[in-house]
Amino acid sequence: MTRDNPENTADSTQATDGGSDTASGADDVALDPWGSSTVSDYRKLFEEFGIEAFDEVLGEVPEPHYLMRRGVIFGHRDYRPVARALREGEDAAVLSGFMPTGDPHIGHKLVFDEIIWHQERGADAYGLIADLEAHSARGLSWDEIDEHARDYLLSLLALGFDPEEGELYRQSTNREVQDLAFELGSNARFAEFEGIYGFDGETSVSHMQSVVTQMADILYPQLEEPKPTVIPVGPDQDPHMRLARDVAARMRYFKVTEAYASFEADAGERDHLAAAYAALSDDSDAPVRCVDAADWLDAEMAPDADRDAAIEKLREAGKEPLRPRVRFLDRNATDAAFDALIEAVPGEKRRYDEHVDAFDMDRAAAEELAREVEVDHGGFGFLPPSSIYHRFMTGLTGGKMSSSVPASHISLLDDPEDGYDKVKAATTGGRETAEKQRELGGEADECPVYELYAYLLAGDDDEFATEVYEECVGGERLCGGCKEQAAELMREFLEDHQEKRAEVADLLDDLDIDLDADRRGVPGDGH
Numbered sequence: 016m017t018r019d020n021p022e023n024t025a026d027s028t029q030a031t032d033g034g035s036d037t038a039s040g041a042d043d044v045a046l047d048p049w050g051s052s053t054v055s056d057y058r059k060l061f062e063e064f065g066i067e068a069f070d071e072v073l074g075e076v077p078e079p080h081y082l083m084r085r086g087v088i089f090g091h092r093d094y095r096p097v098a099r100a101l102r103e104g105e106d107a108a109v110l111s112g113f114m115p116t117g118d119p120h121i122g123h124k125l126v127f128d129e130i131i132w133h134q135e136r137g138a139d140a141y142g143l144i145a146d147l148e149a150h151s152a153r154g155l156s157w158d159e160i161d162e163h164a165r166d167y168l169l170s171l172l173a174l175g176f177d178p179e180e181g182e183l184y185r186q187s188t189n190r191e192v193q194d195l196a197f198e199l200g201s202n203a204r205f206a207e208f209e210g211i212y213g214f215d216g217e218t219s220v221s222h223m224q225s226v227v228t229q230m231a232d233i234l235y236p237q238l239e240e241p242k243p244t245v246i247p248v249g250p251d252q253d254p255h256m257r258l259a260r261d262v263a264a265r266m267r268y269f270k271v272t273e274a275y276a277s278f279e280a281d282a283g284e285r286d287h288l289a290a291a292y293a294a295l296s297d298d299s300d301a302p303v304r305c306v307d308a309a310d311w312l313d314a315e316m317a318p319d320a321d322r323d324a325a326i327e328k329l330r331e332a333g334k335e336p337l338r339p340r341v342r343f344l345d346r347n348a349t350d351a352a353f354d355a356l357i358e359a360v361p362g363e364k365r366r367y368d369e370h371v372d373a374f375d376m377d378r379a380a381a382e383e384l385a386r387e388v389e390v391d392h393g394g395f396g397f398l399p400p401s402s403i404y405h406r407f408m409t410g411l412t413g414g415k416m417s418s419s420v421p422a423s424h425i426s427l428l429d430d431p432e433d434g435y436d437k438v439k440a441a442t443t444g445g446r447e448t449a450e451k452q453r454e455l456g457g458e459a460d461e462c463p464v465y466e467l468y469a470y471l472l473a474g475d476d477d478e479f480a481t482e483v484y485e486e487c488v489g490g491e492r493l494c495g496g497c498k499e500q501a502a503e504l505m506r507e508f509l510e511d512h513q514e515k516r517a518e519v520a521d522l523l524d525d526l527d528i529d530l531d532a533d534r535r536g537v538p539g540d541g542h
Contacts, residue, residue, distance in 0.1 A: 066090040090404040096243035108236035108244040109133035110141035115163030118426040129247035140181035147186040151221035173515035196231035202265040233259040241396040263397040268348035268389040283321030305332035341381040352392035409463040411441040431509040438502035445494035457487040472504040
């Protein structure tokens, strides 16, 4: 929503209610990788999809990027293994892809920067052109894809991606990715595509194939060896991450869990088993029996579904000892791999038809052993891929920044003067008059122009970004002068970036990546 204020002397343009915490759109959370989904409240993602607040892991990140420090990167899924690898100089990887449907713009620069920052800290870096997705899901011709692909790669190189220490590729020409997609497809089901993406009988097979290819892209950095891998994305891409993590787990030879008896128990039931064992083992040196644990739970714990299920399983087990152990479940292991695992488990162990229990190992050591045996016997041993999530940039005209709305974004290919003009014409979080601005302060949290400072124009200078913010909300900074400064900085950025693009053009031409695809095909219908 915009407020029309043609007489506003603080700012002669419109102001907007959209801000850095919101992007105008549906009030509920709807994540659609191919639609125009927005997130009206990022906090809902923590509750509904299990995304964690990035602030909780920020202190574990070495020399965090300014996008992390300023909350632009607001969430993560399982980023701690990556942060630990970066801190300790261990192997890690970063990968993200770009669907070449238009010019790269300043919103894409967020992802470029995230890839490059991880590469500079020792991670293996991958940048890919999602051309199969663009062709099947968006209906672009191959000629259009070729043109846009070159522009994305030039900007990535110009911003500092090192192709000698990283890899750039196209989905359509990477045979390893396509082979991996074929293998992953055996563990993906159409019912999942229906539930996650809303696919139906009208969805093209090529569109479904492009999803499996993206799963392969996400896991591609682990083909040679398992390693912590992060995928920087916007929250609308989270459906891909959830599916990739599920499929990666299904590809594993073994699943490692904690257990207390020969029977299987889910996480909630295990919590009750752990409580019973802790209480009863403290009372006596004698073995804890399952039936005794059942009696203790019945007497000491409030009824709930997990407690009741645990009691039933314990009574069925009778006099069997209740003992903590680590369990290796056979998922896809070959007979040779299963036998090798049994041989490798140290100390006391017990073998069953479809699992092995180890009594002298902790969970972390068991996970590592299972992965080593799997890789030694021809498996992938994938670690669950991690992800970090950045906020959508608010469009210069309000709402979500979109490649299909030229006035809403600044292309990295825009003439610097055009970039200057777009910033000057942008909506702001200013008050109706200069007097009210001085009295009440501006609404920087709802201002697309302030976002330009925080996301791009202030660079690594936190003091400058803070100064702009505080002067705005304190009423010292009026929108006209603020936009003039931002417009000048944008013009300088575009001039510098385009000079660097020209400098790396020969470097791109020398890379082993085909930017003139000799392909025939009918563009997809986008369904």
